[in-house]
Amino acid sequence: MIYLDNAATTNQKPFRVKQAVLDALDHPVNIGRNSGKEAFFYADKILSVREAIGNLLNVSNYESIVFTNNASQALNFAVKGFCRPKDHIITTPFEHNSVLRQLFASNGYRVSILPCPDGKTVDFSHMKDLVQPKTRLLIVNVVSNVTGRMQPYRSIYQFAEEAGIAVLFDLSQAVGNLEIDLSDFHHCMAAFSGHKSLLGPQGTGVLYVSEDIRLNNVWEGGTGSLSNQLLQPDFLPDQLEVGTLNTPGILGLGEGVRYVLQQSPSQLLQHKRELCRLAYDNLKEMENIILYHDGDFQKHVGILSFNIGTLYSEQVASLLSEEYQISTRGGFHCAPLMHRVIGTKSQGAVRISPGYQTTKNEIFRLIDAVYHITKK
Amino acid sequence: MNSSEYLAVFKSLSYAGRVKNEFILSKRPKIIKTPKRILGGCSYSLLFPKEQLFDMKQAVKRHKRGLIGIYRQTEPDRYEVISYDLP
Numbered sequence: 172m173i174y175l176d177n178a179a180t181t182n183q184k185p186f187r188v189k190q191a192v193l194d195a196l197d198h199p200v201n202i203g204r205n206s207g208k209e210a211f212f213y214a215d216k217i218l219s220v221r222e223a224i225g226n227l228l229n230v231s232n233y234e235s236i237v238f239t240n241n242a243s244q245a246l247n248f249a250v251k252g253f254c255r256p257k258d259h260i261i262t263t264p265f266e267h268n269s270v271l272r273q274l275f276a277s278n279g280y281r282v283s284i285l286p287c288p289d290g291k292t293v294d295f296s297h298m299k300d301l302v303q304p305k306t307r308l309l310i311v312n313v314v315s316n317v318t319g320r321m322q323p324y325r326s327i328y329q330f331a332e333e334a335g336i337a338v339l340f341d342l343s344q345a346v347g348n349l350e351i352d353l354s355d356f357h358h359c360m361a362a363f364s365g366h367k368s369l370l371g372p373q374g375t376g377v378l379y380v381s382e383d384i385r386l387n388n389v390w391e392g393g394t395g396s397l398s399n400q401l402l403q404p405d406f407l408p409d410q411l412e413v414g415t416l417n418t419p420g421i422l423g424l425g426e427g428v429r430y431v432l433q434q435s436p437s438q439l440l441q442h443k444r445e446l447c448r449l450a451y452d453n454l455k456e457m458e459n460i461i462l463y464h465d466g467d468f469q470k471h472v473g474i475l476s477f478n479i480g481t482l483y484s485e486q487v488a489s490l491l492s493e494e495y496q497i498s499t500r501g502g503f504h505c506a507p508l509m510h511r512v513i514g515t516k517s518q519g520a521v522r523i524s525p526g527y528q529t530t531k532n533e534i535f536r537l538i539d540a541v542y543h544i545t546k547k
Numbered sequence: 548m549n550s551s552e553y554l555a556v557f558k559s560l561s562y563a564g565r566v567k568n569e570f571i572l573s574k575r576p577k578i579i580k581t582p583k584r585i586l587g588g589c590s591y592s593l594l595f596p597k598e599q600l601f602d603m604k605q606a607v608k609r610h611k612r613g614l615i616g617i618y619r620q621t622e623p624d625r626y627e628v629i630s631y632d633l634p
Binding site for chain 1: 558559560561562564565567568578579580586589590591612613
């Protein structure tokens with residue numbers, strides 16, 4: 172099977188990731204509770220993963236790096252921990268359902284969505300018009316998981332800072348691809364998963380909380396700290412790291428992050444971009460192919476979405492899988508507003524996302540397969 | 548623990564680990580569970596000799612957060628606080 176769904180989960184992990192997971196499974200200890208030498212040894216390893224993630228984001232307050240089960244949980248901690256009912260939140264059509272479903276659930280938030288008139292980039296110039304006295308948070312997905320389009324997170328933060336609004340960045344498709352620097356951002360949070368371009372295991376995610384942000388408790392439980400007190404600790408990471416940590420997952424994630432830092436995110440991205448360009452250049456020559464990409468690869472990560480005429484995207488993805496052994500992602504990618512913006516709210520789109528070990532030959536196999544489907 | 552030893556008591560393991568790593572490998576203090584006499588429940592401390600008291604204060608100041616206090620052991624299972632609010 173040719174795997175081209177790395178934007179959902181990277182399929183091939185460096186060997187060291189697997190080694191770290193196995194090592195932790197062979198030495199199960201309860202970090203933060205147990206008094207044995209082994210527990211402290213693995214506690215140091217967990218701390219070193221916080222440091223590695225700090226290096227990835229260029230931040231030094233490692234205690235503000237909270238391990239979660241995935242990006243969705245991190246985004247829930249951020250929104251529910253920071254906002255209260257009747258607070259006003261501004262966001263974009265780029266967002267994943269892990270944000271949108273919170274905002275449109277009965278949490279009492281008031282929500283404004285910035286326009287994306289050209290189907291490519293969000294128009295942040297409208298933000299000043301949308302800001303209200305109760306506006307608390309701007310939520311921005313830095314890279315669309317549908318089109319791979321990047322948004323200028325630094326200038327977005329400046330917009331928000333001038334308006335006195337905190338920012339929550341969804342970095343799920345950005346980390347491991349872009350060089351991220353949050354060192355100057357004192358009023359922001361960032362959430363991402365560990366199992367995509369960071370090459371970690373599933374069941375890992377991160378929430379980073381900058382120093383000027385205080386969160387309310389969103390859940391309570393054992394933390395291994397101040398255990399004689401009935402109230403939840405008010406300091407990070409303990410406030411949000413409730414229950415036994417996913418040590419195998421976190422240590423695997425640490426090795427994934429170190430691998431990405433050694434190779435450099437931009438180097439890894441270049442390979443994936445080149446493969447997407449190869450697919451783009453060939454698919455655009457075919458009849459009946461609709462590409463949701465303008466060919467400006469400097470503004471996209473390694474994601475390319477397309478449709479074949481009016482065929483349902485799920486149908487095309489199934490054909491690719493069953494007849495050509497190519498694994499892609501059809502449907503709506505949990506991003507319904509983005510599909511409205513690009514005009515695919517009924518059809519969805521077929522998304523390909525190469526990984527760091529995907530080869531040109533595999534992309535040629537995809538090109539041939541799509542060509543055959545268009546001729547059927 | 549000897550009676551000449553000191554403890555830097557932290558709110559959580561993450562804070563203790565961070566300060567511990569400010570010391571070079573050969574002089575790194577040991578992390579231990581905080582004795583119940585000092586703090587009823589779970590907490591973590593760095594155990595260090597008197598000679599490292601100055602370096603420990605400097606490391607805690609650099610780190611800024613998470614310290615509950617620095618204690619000196621006076622007798623077996625008895626401690627006196629020598630500093631609460633370094634940063």
